[in-house]
Amino acid sequence: MLNQTPIWKYITVIFMLGLCALYALPNLYGEDHAVQISSGRDTAVTLSMVDDVRNSLETANIPFKAVEFADERILVRLPDSDTQLVARENLDKKLGDEYFVAMNLAPDTPDWLENLGGTPMKLGLDLRGGVHFLMEVDMNSAIDSAVGGIVDEFRDRLREEGLRYRTVRKTGNSVEVVFRAPDVLESAQFFLRNNYPDMVIDERDDLTLRASFTEVRLAEIRDYAVKQNITIIRNRVNQLGVAEPLVQKQGAERIVVQLPGIQDTAKAKEILNATATLNFRLVDETGDVRDAVAGRVPAGSELLYTRDGQPILLKSQIMLEGSHIIDAGNSMDENGFPQVNINLDSQGGSRMSQVSRDNVGKPMATVFIEFKATDERDAEGKLIFEKNEEIINVATIQTQLGSSFRITGIDSAGEARDLALLLRAGALIAPIQIVEERTVGPSLGKENIELGMQAITYGLIAVLLFMLVYYQAFGVVANFALLANVIMIAGIMSMIPGATLTLPGMAGIVLTVGMAVDANVLIFERIREELREGRSPQQAIHFGYDNAFSTILDANITTFIAGMILFAVGTGPIKGFSITLMIGIVTSMFTAIIVTRVLVNLIWGGKRVKKLAI
Template sequence: MNNNRTAILNHTPMWKAILVFLVVAFFALYASPNLYGEDPAVQISAERTAPIDAALLDRVQEILKERNIVAKSVALEDQKILVRLADNDTQLKAQEALDIALSDDYIAAINLAPATPDWLKSLGASPMKLGLDLRGGVYFLMEVDMDTALNSKLEDTVSDFRTALREEKIRYRRVVKEGNVVEIQFRDEETKDQAKFFLRNNRGDWQYVDKDDLTLVAQMSEQTLAETKDYAIKQNITIMRNRVNQLGVAEPVIQRQGPDRIVVQLPGIQDTARAKQILNATATIELRMVDQDNDLSSALSGRVPAGSQLIEDENGTPVLLKKRVMLTGNHIVDANSGVDEYGRPQVSIGLDSEGGSKMTRGTRDNVGKPMATVFIEYEPTRERTKEGKLKFEKKERVISVATIQAVLGSSFRITGLDSPGEARNLALLLRAGALIAPIQIVEERTVGPSLGQQNISQGTDAIVLGFVLVLAFMLIYYKGFGVVANVALAANLVLIIGVMSLIPGATLTLPGMAGIVLTVGMAVDANVLIFERIREELRDGRSPQQSIHHGYDSAFSTILDANITTLIAALILFAVGTGPIKGFSVTLMVGIITSMFTAIILTRAIVNSVWGGKRLTKLSI
């Protein structure tokens, strides 16, 4: 009677066994795309609104035929044209040919296209994404110059304060930036108090204190300071993404690291110099009025008016401009190069709503007067700050002086450019966006595709070797129960790959492969505890069925405690770690969860199916 009751305890209901099987089958299905490998490919996408259609598909096929490049397939997929090729050398030749032959409206990016069958794609199945250390490419760790970001914020605020006070008809003597604050000077104390009341109600994100009877000092609140720094990082990341599109990288990784650093990984890119040139560019523009109220000759002799500045044009001719900035490039949302009605190069610019309002206010009273476009870029110097950061030199030049013909709004044109090439480059940089602050590359690495393939081969060999050795040990030491453990171990590996393939944005790196190797070894720990406990129960004289039952129940709490503590450590690694450490922690966490499922639930279902409900005299363990 007691044996019958124990046999019932070692019985797994049919619905539970089917559920366990379905879970394993589900993740096996989504792990299967990794078996099909990837094809070297060139991905063609539209930069803006250029059409991706059958005509372009025919054009791509013609270009490849003219260059004697044989493609495995050329297809239109998801508003992109994907050219699959036989090897990496052919891929590079095809990318170069298509990049030269197609117009600037299209981007030809090298890529690795999964060779997943269509029926799997229809289910949303795709292989794991490979990290830079496995695929090859360029890695940059960049640091944002926060001092310049804060300085730009102060300069913008000076302009905003002047405009707001003028519109409120509050007269002031001057508004200037002094260090990290803005000073506003008035003619009398009553006007100063009126301005303080107005600014506190309309610009409450700043703090206002009296310097003296006639001077008001505005300084950033702690919240505004933190928001400015956070905005500088986020905006620079957005602009980096736009610029990476110009490089033709299909699957870049651009993410924040710490308070002032950005990680950029460009798989497939080997030209580090070109990548640095595009990513480091800090070009933007400012629109200022030409100073016609003061004498240029007097300014050249050293008597530059307080509210003006001398800036040379591209020919080295000095131009006297007002210091007040009418508009900065931060408000530009679109820029396209072209020619005007006389065939001269120009750049058509579109602004956001705030920029359009500023442009309207700035040009309303200046119709018929000349306005200059100032091109600004920051170049790193050899000097460093006390903190060891590079110092940047601000370089300005006038690229265009044009007369304002009418009140301008959210769109206008920059004319007077020297060549169509200059117009295209300016449009590209403005369209991609101006960095809020210069960036310094503090670390860079180039991983060749052959090294990436070597990492994959060595990592795979390590996983296979570890897997085979563990299988052999379990089979020899635990016999029939060892076979069950090996089935669970194989299922665990499938589950890890399936989960990693399903997680959006998850990337397998070399440390991630190390995490899988570690998980392969750890996955059998739970089974070792269970099997040893079953052996102990058998030695104490319990029946085989009672030993199986008590072995699983008694070992469960120990297994749970051990895995939870490891999971906590992995979570901490993920929270505070960066790059490779995160990759290791992700696979470790996934492996811990899947090994708990396979070692406890799956093996118990198999053991109960094979040995449960039977009158046994001994166990193969």
């Protein structure tokens, strides 16, 4: 007989609705005000600190729900925002500057649901509150660093080819190579042009070649600087415990950072502004450190200091930039002493192999470089950065190094761990500065949520009443599918790691509610047409669903394509709207066509029905 559903379809519908309902459930539990303690630059959070934190709060008579340790972080759950502020001040005073103590919001999901992977929907800045930063990358430093790398590379490559030169120097954004004879210059020009197609090599009258990057290569350097900084900023944001931060490129030189739920703007700025990089240099063993301290630094060398204030004379030439490090870990060597194992990318491995081959047995220093913004600005109105350099480790090169090598001569396992963490976090390719800062208070986010939920609720109630009155019993079926659609959207949004609900996203949910009921309206009107043409109720249901399907599919596919385009070219709120729109289209198709068909077949299918309540 017509309109009978096979058992596998019942099982599929029940499974899908049950799964989405399960993962939508965490959204009902809300969030706790929390204080999070994260590792500092030279310190690490350990399990043993949990008791100290708990005792500190109890001594100060500060009530708390729980103190948890996970992912090398301590999370203190508190009953309200006032207690959260007092607890933050207490812990900040106790721990000092060695750890990051930040306020945020933590989901209050039950353990059994968390063990199943259940998490609430990630709310955007406009709903949850938090901070918004617009950061600008210092492209002059990025290009300067790239040119400096080429200077060192030219020296090595020309020496390998036996092409004698007087000097290789950096002048502005170009490299000048001065030769001893015209024939050597000619050979060098041929060699450089063949091996460096992304550089313009020009000959000058005074036995000098000038090499500068092409516009295409300069664009690549700028783009790489932004992408590298985005990666490192994401790593730093993890210290704040933000569930779903937004870190994305805006324009050619800027990065947008949105941290929903963060209530401590000062701490966020402190972490993001810590622009730093690393490099490796050889120690100058021939120069006199005492003369250098007195102001007589040898040519080609530079005087730097360790964290303990010990002066060390280094060669100015950089062996390797820290941006080539892709992984680092600490362990013990064959003698039981701590060491740091480093892995480089292919370009860095080739560079390290060439330089270390001729310097076996010589000491190599790891230099930590930090850029701090001053109050001064250049002619273009951009902040001027002050460069601070510090030697964090000196080790001896034991053998020719490649893509993987180790740093030894480290005093303790703790120092090795901290150095590995620092190297693994990566190095910013160029300094960054915050050019715009906005704070969205929790009260504003709460108001946006309430208004958005009111819009969804009122729209849903209006549609439910209309369907119930106009389509009677079939309206009840459509209403069930409509509610299932909303639950499925919430469940899928909670399951997708990168999905974030924003205020425009709530508008997308309202829109998909209307689209879902629109599909049912098309189906029910076709059933009415079939009944008016004299078909039996079973035939009307069968042909009504079949004939309306192509129209519904065409309309939803075109809308889905529009959503994909919005997601591909849009940013921020546009992406939030497009995500909920596309998810809503898929769920509305499922509920409006499959779920309602299963329910209709369950109620009326395979029976002798004389009249339909539609």
